[in-house]
Amino acid sequence: MSEEKCQQILAEVDAWVMARPERRGVGYHNSQRAGQYDPALAQVRSVLEDFFGLLLRRGLGARVLQVGLGRHGGMHYALSLLGGRLVTVEREERRVRAYLEDQGLDPARETILVGDPGEAATRERVRELLPEVDVLLLDGEESYGAFLRDWRGYAPLVRVGGLVAFCDGSQAFAGRREELGVGRFLFELERDYLLPREARLGVFHADRAILYYEQSEEMREEWARGVVALELGRGEVGEGSPAEPRPGGAGNGWRREPWPVESGKGGPRESQPSESQPGESRPGEARPPESRPGESRLVGSSSVSGSPRLLEELEGFSIHAAEGGLFAVPGGDFDPREIDRDAYPLVLWGEGRESLGALVRDFVRAEEALGRCRGLLAEGRLDEAQSLGAELVRGLPGLRERLLPSYHLYHHSARLGLVLGTFMLFADRPREGWFLLRKVLRRNYHEQELIQVLARVAMEVLRDEVLGRELLEEVRAALRRSEVGRICREELRGSMLWSYPEFLAGIGGVLQVGVGSGTQVGAFDRLGLPQVLIEPDPRAREKIQGGHPILACAVGAAPAEGRLLRGLRGWSSSLAELAAPFRGREGLAQVEAIPVPVRSLDGLVAEDVLPAEGLDLLWIDAGGRELEVLKGAEEFLKGVDLIRCKVFFAPLFEGTPEPEELRLYLDERGFWLRAYEPGPQGLWGEALFRRTRRPMPERRRRAV
Incomplete structure (x- = not known):
């Protein structure tokens, strides 16, 4: 029905x-x-x-x-x-x-x-x-x-x-x-x-x-x-802290008593009506200035303005009065308008001078002690870290609640995130603290000590091996993306792929149909990607270095014998003739015909010339015959995740497909057009298609 x-x-x-x-x-x-x-x-x-x-x-x-x-x-x-x-x-x-x-x-x-x-x-x-x-x-x-x-x-x-x-x-x-x-x-x-x-x-x-x-x-x-995400991807605590593990899930707290444990045996943490929820204010509790209407941040941007007035200097901080309350920042200068520009490593907020001064002193004390705790955790000295952390929590009751308004105001601060997250590890909120520390890590994946702390807490305190493995996989992937981005900026300026290094980070191998100038071959070598090259033009093959396997054939929809029409310029070479309007243009003439075998990608796979999987980036530069290449790759495409394809905005060659034909053909086969860019002359450009499937993470697969 x-x-x-x-x-x-x-x-x-x-x-x-x-x-x-x-x-x-x-x-x-x-x-x-x-x-x-x-x-x-x-x-x-x-x-x-x-x-x-x-x-x-x-x-x-x-x-x-x-x-x-x-x-x-x-x-x-x-x-x-x-x-x-x-x-x-x-x-x-x-x-x-x-x-x-x-x-x-x-x-x-x-x-x-x-x-x-x-x-x-x-x-x-x-x-x-x-x-x-x-x-x-x-x-x-x-x-x-x-x-x-x-x-x-x-x-x-x-x-x-x-x-x-x-x-x-x-x-x-x-x-x-x-x-x-x-x-x-x-x-x-x-x-x-x-x-x-x-x-x-x-x-x-x-x-x-x-x-x-x-x-x-x-x-x-x-x-x-009212427990909602503060700001996706930037840092969160309380509002937006991930849910506690489900019944039957991973462990429920620190390894040894009397470390704090979360209520229940691996079950959700029960919220008591009398207890302030994460990110909420208790009745009468101070809150920072609200964000501006229409502000893209969920919580955060202050509406303070006007000239600030320096009140005092304390513990390396300067305390200033401005519209919206009192603000303490490291150093001496302060402009409330700079809060929205992330100009300060840390901003502490308060309503009263005495209470803010006490918060500054407690923050300095906690920052030093919690730094030692993280060092002990990274070294595997959990008992010593617990003893020091528990002593600090007892000596600074309510520090989390006192810091939350400042975090709402300025949750970009790694210093504040480190203190708040580490404090919660020892204050009966280890899972919430863990996720906050992970947010801090996402600003800089090169923080080796923090990686060690998070991995050890996940495995030995939360007893969540899946969470620990996911963390390490995330770090490896982030470092790989960073390296790929750097190489793309240096090596792939001639291709639109340099704008999308995140797509290349997960690629395992490359098949190039038509090598062209070959500049991308060296880039893929630096990325450590195995390559298989297919190039019918012997002049182009001679330029390729690196000992890559090169198949000396053209690619089409089916096996055949064809003629490569070589042009005065490399990009005017093709199995197809130039279209009539372009034959007389200077520099576009096709001056020589070379007999070449034409093979299909599926046929090469069937003959074990190409591997059936592992080449998940398909690079096509086939002189107006890109659609023919794809038609001969029905089975091969099932193992491909990313396609970079040359597209023609004018019918340069006889039978050149329109960009929309390519898009519709690949759309039917599960590829999504992510971007395209015209070339410098406007006759052709590049299109980038990505497979739409989304792999299921291990945690979800296990649940299923």
Whole structure:
């Protein structure tokens, strides 16, 4: 029944996206022509089908909240066909007016609110209309800050068993070398929020993907208590601290008594109503200045301004009075406007001069003692570390609660994170302290002592071997990414791959179909990647150094005998003739024909000439025959994770495929277009496709 309903909805959407091109554009995202992008529904139809099929199978659709109406409101129209209550929040009034004039609303079921999704008044109005929702779809401004803000503002409304979903269109267009904010948000959401709760993102892939997760009872309870992530990927404590291990999981505390142990035998830590929750204030407890409206940080940016006034110098800190409270920083100068620019290694905040002075003295004392504790832990002297740490905790009662307001204000500080995280190791919060220290490590993976501390605490205190192994794997991967990034910047400036070193970090081997100038061969050598090269042109083969295996053949869809038409310039050589408009251009002439064998990649694998796996980067530069290469690699592609492919924006050779043909062909085979860039002359460029599968981590595999 759900499948039938899904097809009915899609049929109505199909008719809607084609009905009024003069008002609402035409078609879906993946049916646009180059240079004429104006879809009625800016989503891939197959992704829409998968997403709506999921909603209908789970019976989700009675109460839907959408943040972001979109270009022409196509997703709102599609969601309205579910037949339930639908509320959409849209910032731009012109879009709302255009949709109402074009389509109208069913006032009994549909509401569109015009307002800033980040404003408290908008959120309150949404809560009045939908106190609880089955589905939250975030489809608004595509930036890290906007997605972070909207997730934090509206995810608490999702019922247990409901879905929180995200439309990610950030990968759909070319020309962006900078870090893609939505992708970074989703990566950090899964790594820092979902995986510690033994959940992860589901995904319906395309270059406009929909990702989602199911709201668990634990998540809903945390939202209700206000226990939420401070800032994904930057550092967190209390709010956003990963959940405690599930019953039957790993160990429950320090190795020897009287070390602090977490309540229960490996089970969740029970929160007492009388005890302040992590990241929350007790009644009357001081809190730092709140963040600015619309600020991309969840908590943190101060609203202090005005000229600060130096009150005193104490223990190497200077204490200043400014709007918003008192601030202590190392050294003498202080400008409250610099807090948002991460200008200080540490900022301590307080409301009173006496209490802040006491906090400074206690912080200095704790920093020195806890540094010794970490040294002892790194050396494996756990009993000595416990004795020193326990003595400090007894001597500084309430230090965690006194430092939390400063951490909320300035959680970028590694010094504060080290003190707070290490203190919690000995203050009956070892798991929360461990995750905070891991956040500190993520700012600098070269901190060997901290790596040793985290590994030892995971294995010998938390008794969580999986967590310890995941930490070491994370460190190895981070150091590998750093090394790969450095080599890419030095060696791959001529290729768009230098902008995406994170994709190369997990590559195990390279198959190059068409070596070209060969500059990338040396780069892959420095990366330590095994390479197999295929090059039909003997001139190009002569230039290659390093003793790599080189197959002297061309590659196509099937075995054949062909002619390599060599051009005056290397890039004009191809099995295909130059297209008529280009034959007379200076420097493009093809002057010589060389007979060459043509083989398919699948055929080479079948003959054991190529390995069936291990070459997970496919580099194609085939002179306009890139699609033919792919058609002969149906089986080989199953072992490939990343494809760098030359694309032509003009038909330089006879039969040259359009970029869209390549994209659609690879999309059907599970590869997602991540980026492309035109070359210097505008005739061709590079495209980067990545496989959409997402390996399941060991912790989740074990649970399954």
